[in-house]
Amino acid sequence: MSTAVDLHTSFQEKIDKDLKIEPKDAMPEDYRKHLIRQISQHAHSEVIGMQPEGNWISRAPSLRAKQILLAKIQDEGGHGLYLYSACETLGISREELIDQLQTGAAKYSNIFNYPAVTWADMGAIGWLVDGAAIVNQVSLQRTSYGPYARAMVRICKEESFHQRQGYEIMANMMKGTKEQREMAQDAMNRWWWPSLMMFGPHDGDSPRSGNAFTWKIKRQSNDILRQRFIDKTVQQAEVIGLTIPDKDLKWNEEKQSYDHGEINWDEFKRVINGDGPCNKQRMDHHIKYHNEGKWVREAALAFQQKQAK
Amino acid sequence: MGARSGLGFSTKTSEIILVKKQTNMTQDTQLDLWEVFIQGKAGGDHKHAGSVHASDGKMALQNARDIYTRRNEGSSIWVIPSKYVVASLSEDADMLFDPAEDKIYRHPTFYVMPEGAQQI
Amino acid sequence: MTTQEALFKYTLRLGDNGLIQGQRLSEWCSRGPILEEDLAITNLALDNIGRAQAFLKYAGEVEGKQKTEDDLAFKRGEREFYNLLMTELPIGDFAYTVAKQVLISAYEYFLYTELSNSTDEIIAGISQKAIKEVRYHLAHAKDWSERLGNGTEESKARLQKAYDELWSYTGEFFETTEEEKVLAPSKVAATTKNFEAKWNDMINEIFTISSITPPTAGWMQSGSQNGIHTEHLGHLLSEMQYLQRAYPDAKW
Numbered sequence: 001m002s003t004a005v006d007l008h009t010s011f012q013e014k015i016d017k018d019l020k021i022e023p024k025d026a027m028p029e030d031y032r033k034h035l036i037r038q039i040s041q042h043a044h045s046e047v048i049g050m051q052p053e054g055n056w057i058s059r060a061p062s063l064r065a066k067q068i069l070l071a072k073i074q075d076e077g078g079h080g081l082y083l084y085s086a087c088e089t090l091g092i093s094r095e096e097l098i099d100q101l102q103t104g105a106a107k108y109s110n111i112f113n114y115p116a117v118t119w120a121d122m123g124a125i126g127w128l129v130d131g132a133a134i135v136n137q138v139s140l141q142r143t144s145y146g147p148y149a150r151a152m153v154r155i156c157k158e159e160s161f162h163q164r165q166g167y168e169i170m171a172n173m174m175k176g177t178k179e180q181r182e183m184a185q186d187a188m189n190r191w192w193w194p195s196l197m198m199f200g201p202h203d204g205d206s207p208r209s210g211n212a213f214t215w216k217i218k219r220q221s222n223d224i225l226r227q228r229f230i231d232k233t234v235q236q237a238e239v240i241g242l243t244i245p246d247k248d249l250k251w252n253e254e255k256q257s258y259d260h261g262e263i264n265w266d267e268f269k270r271v272i273n274g275d276g277p278c279n280k281q282r283m284d285h286h287i288k289y290h291n292e293g294k295w296v297r298e299a300a301l302a303f304q305q306k307q308a309k
Numbered sequence: 310m311g312a313r314s315g316l317g318f319s320t321k322t323s324e325i326i327l328v329k330k331q332t333n334m335t336q337d338t339q340l341d342l343w344e345v346f347i348q349g350k351a352g353g354d355h356k357h358a359g360s361v362h363a364s365d366g367k368m369a370l371q372n373a374r375d376i377y378t379r380r381n382e383g384s385s386i387w388v389i390p391s392k393y394v395v396a397s398l399s400e401d402a403d404m405l406f407d408p409a410e411d412k413i414y415r416h417p418t419f420y421v422m423p424e425g426a427q428q429i
Numbered sequence: 430m431t432t433q434e435a436l437f438k439y440t441l442r443l444g445d446n447g448l449i450q451g452q453r454l455s456e457w458c459s460r461g462p463i464l465e466e467d468l469a470i471t472n473l474a475l476d477n478i479g480r481a482q483a484f485l486k487y488a489g490e491v492e493g494k495q496k497t498e499d500d501l502a503f504k505r506g507e508r509e510f511y512n513l514l515m516t517e518l519p520i521g522d523f524a525y526t527v528a529k530q531v532l533i534s535a536y537e538y539f540l541y542t543e544l545s546n547s548t549d550e551i552i553a554g555i556s557q558k559a560i561k562e563v564r565y566h567l568a569h570a571k572d573w574s575e576r577l578g579n580g581t582e583e584s585k586a587r588l589q590k591a592y593d594e595l596w597s598y599t600g601e602f603f604e605t606t607e608e609e610k611v612l613a614p615s616k617v618a619a620t621t622k623n624f625e626a627k628w629n630d631m632i633n634e635i636f637t638i639s640s641i642t643p644p645t646a647g648w649m650q651s652g653s654q655n656g657i658h659t660e661h662l663g664h665l666l667s668e669m670q671y672l673q674r675a676y677p678d679a680k681w
Contacts, residue, residue: 025399050459050467057455061672061681062499063448063482066455067475071379073458074471078376081464085360094339094362119672119681151359158380177679285459293462294337295587296523299580300364301338306579307365339463361465367572372465375472 015216020146023089031215035145036090037106038217043083044101045109046076048282052116053125061119065169069122072162079155086147102287110268111194113276120173120180120187126166128188128195128233134159135229136199144216167236174240181241188237189245196260197268199226205265231257340364341390345373348385355387363388433491435611438511439618440488440552441501442608442654445512447481448502449662450474450533452669456520469569473530476562483555499681503673507663508656515598517662521591524577524584528591530570535631536602537563539624549617571635578639585640592636593644600649602628607654 011027014020021027053073060066084094100106111129116122137159140152173184200222203209212218237244248261270276340362346355358377363369369388377383397405413419422429430438454474461467485498515533520526541563544556577584603625612618636643652658672681 022399024396047459047464054458057458058452058668059671061503061679063478063485063502064499065681066451067478067482070455070458070471070475070478074379074468074475077459077464077468077471078379081361081376081468082359084464088342088360094342095337098339154359172681177676179676180679289460289462292460293523295581295583296462296466296577297337297340299577299584300340300368302580302584303576304340304364362463363465364576368465368576371469371569371572375469376465379472 015144015214018142018144018216020149021144022146030211031217032090034211034215034217035148036087036092039083039087039090039145039148040092040097040100041107041109043080043087043097044106045112046080046083048108048112048286049076049129050080051282051285052112052114052278053122055116056119056122059119060122068165072126072165075158075162079151079158082151082154083148086145086151089147098290102283102290104274104283107272108282109198110272110276111198112282113271113278114190114194115277117190118183118187120170120183121191123166123169123173123184124187124191126162126164127170127236128166128191129198130159130162130166131233132195132198132229134163135225139220139225140218142216142219167240170242171240174242185242188242192245193263193267196226196230196263199223199229201265201268227257230260234258340368341392343369343373343388344391344394345369345377346387346389347373347377347383348387349382351384355385358382360391361388430607430611432611433493435608436549436617437488437491439606439608439612440484440491442511442606443552443555444481444484444488444498444501445510446516446533446537447477447479447484449510449512449516449665451477451481452665453516453518453520454526457526462523470526473566473569476566480555480559480562487551487555499673503670507658507666510656510658510662510666511653512662513598513601514650514653514659515595515601517659517665518595518598519661522587524587525591525595527570527573527577528588528595530566531574531635532592532595532599532632534563534567534570535628535635536599538567538631539628540619540621543619543624547617547619548615552617571638574635574639574641578641588639589641592641596644596646597648598650601651601653604651604654 011021011025011031014025021031050073053069053076057066057069057073060069084097087097088094097106101108116125134156137152137156141149141156143149143152170184170188173180200206203221203223206222209218209221234244234249246261248259250259251257252259271279341364342360343363344360345358347358348355358373361369361372361376363372366388370386373386373388374383378386409415451474454470454477457470457474458467461470481502482498485501489496489498489501513533515529518529521529537559541556541560544552545560547553547556574588577588579585603621605620605622609618609621613620633643635641672679
């Protein structure tokens with residue numbers, strides 16, 4: 001029989017050898033808790049993210065655009081499902097996870113607390129928000145927890161169409177009428193900084209960094225990922241004629257990357273703690289439709305129980 | 310919620326306490342957890358793809374189809390309630406799998422065949 | 430009515446049924462009773478919109494005025510749409526959506542089975558693809574009808590109410606339109622009266638397995654074949670067509 005010390009040693013050994021930790025493996029309680037929090041918040045983000053984009057399905061300006069947007073949002077829901085599945089392997093139910101979201105015990109990505117006010121926002125969200133998510137998710141494909149890593153591989157395969165969809169919308173509008181170009185630039189102006197905030201605080205200011213790296217849950221730092229996103233996106237913006245709304249943005253020849261202006265961390269803290277444009281609306285929507293669906297779930301269960309007799 | 314108990318978590322070092330919130334009135338659940346296996350090409354193996362929630366087999370199959378085969382990934386789907394999956398424990402891995410390591414006589418390459426013998 | 434006019438209107442109707450159904454189904458996005466069903470309904474919406482795109486593209490070609498599927502979808506007014514009235518009704522609760530899906534998918538099952546053998550190659554081609562989709566829509570809806578009808582008292586009551594309210598919109602399914610009179614003899618169009626009895630049998634079977642009392646027959650709503658719609662369509666189109674109408678010079 002293995003002792004407690006043996007099992008924990010073998011856990012860290014696995015981590016150090018870049019082997020995956022699987023659901024039935026012994027793991028420190030803090031590792032489990034950290035993962036539950038991180039994976040579930042990732043899942044909640046996907047689900048809440050269906051709302052700002054869902055806002056424009058009925059008004060998509062072409063049949064092709066409507067289908068593409070629907071397929072994209074469907075993928076987001078699917079990603080939420082893969083992530084809830086991965087999280088449930090850690091010994092928590094989806095009912096509990098939903099409860100945590102609705103009571104505010106669990107958070108979701110701050111970016112979705114901003115409103116999608118014009119069609120161009122569909123372009124900005126796909127290109128910038130999904131673009132930022134891709135940088136983060138590619139890195140997470142090597143995370144130590146097996147089910148999470150496998151979910152990430154699946155998600156990454158599907159995510160690049162999302163970014164292309166957004167970029168195509170922006171590119172198309174920038175080739176269009178004056179009003180379309182203004183709409184695109186306006187969306188850029190509103191979504192750029194929140195997208196940078198998606199990578200989280202500077203690593204020095206991030207409370208849980210230490211363990212996240214020791215346990216290889218996190219593979220690369222927030223700042224490194226953020227810089228990677230900026231460097232590839234600036235070029236994409238230039239190609240289609242969009243201006244990055246940062247007067248301090250400058251190419252640094254020595255570092256071979258872009259220096260950029262300081263992020264407004266006060267805004268980030270304010271929004272993530274509840275005072276953002278859409279926080280209440282997103283939660284009210286989630287709670288409302290969850291409650292309205294209760295009778296359906298009860299009916300499905302009742303039918304199942306009758307079949308079992 | 311028995312969906313997880315069949316997977317046998319190692320409980321010697323870390324106790325997992327499932328806190329089930331009691332909702333008022335009748336139980337409001339997210340239905341049951343099912344594991345999904347997809348066969349890519351006809352004739353291939355069914356591979357584990359993930360899980361779905363459903364309350365009966367027809368729903369589980371349709372949900373699995375909608376979630377895991379949107380990009381032409383499937384020609385056949387198996388679903389099974391997660392509670393019926395019996396899994397080996399990782400701390401039993403050495404007892405279960407190591408003994409096979411030294412039984413190399415199970416591999417055809419172990420045997421030296423006479424020169425010239427064909428089709429053997 | 431010339432053959433060309435009949436074919437134009439016939440394909441418009443097939444496209445419009447897909448478009449308006451798809452538009453309504455997509456309202457469930459982020460509102461589903463459980464996340465899996467959110468995705469399932471979105472798939473139904475995508476099938477419908479894809480079919481709409483195919484039929485409207487063909488309709489544009491038949492009309493011969495260089496209109497694309499988007500021109501037809503986004504620039505026609507309320508009196509130029511020919512979708513069945515049932516498709517434009519609000520989504521209601523989940524029982525309402527399930528009941529609507531049962532009634533329409535059963536109709537489309539028989540319609541596209543017949544149209545798969547249409548002497549018009551394009552209609553036949555689109556229909557052969559559609560029938561696979563519709564079989565899934567019907568299975569999905571039928572299974573939910575059974576669950577809700579035999580679930581709780583509440584789910585059964587909601588489902589019964591839904592079928593009762595929707596019943597008066599089913600008469601339209603089997604009206605013989607002017608276009609059908611022109612196109613059915615050459616088997617370009619389906620003869621809907623041919624499968625009315627089969628549809629009734631299938632629906633009654635679904636009512637039985639769902640423990641639903643068949644609604645009493647009565648007066649039937651009508652008008653879509655002449656472009657006379659419920660008040661709902663105008664609002665639906667205002668929203669759907671907004672960007673194209675607000676920015677008429679823009680290409681999207």
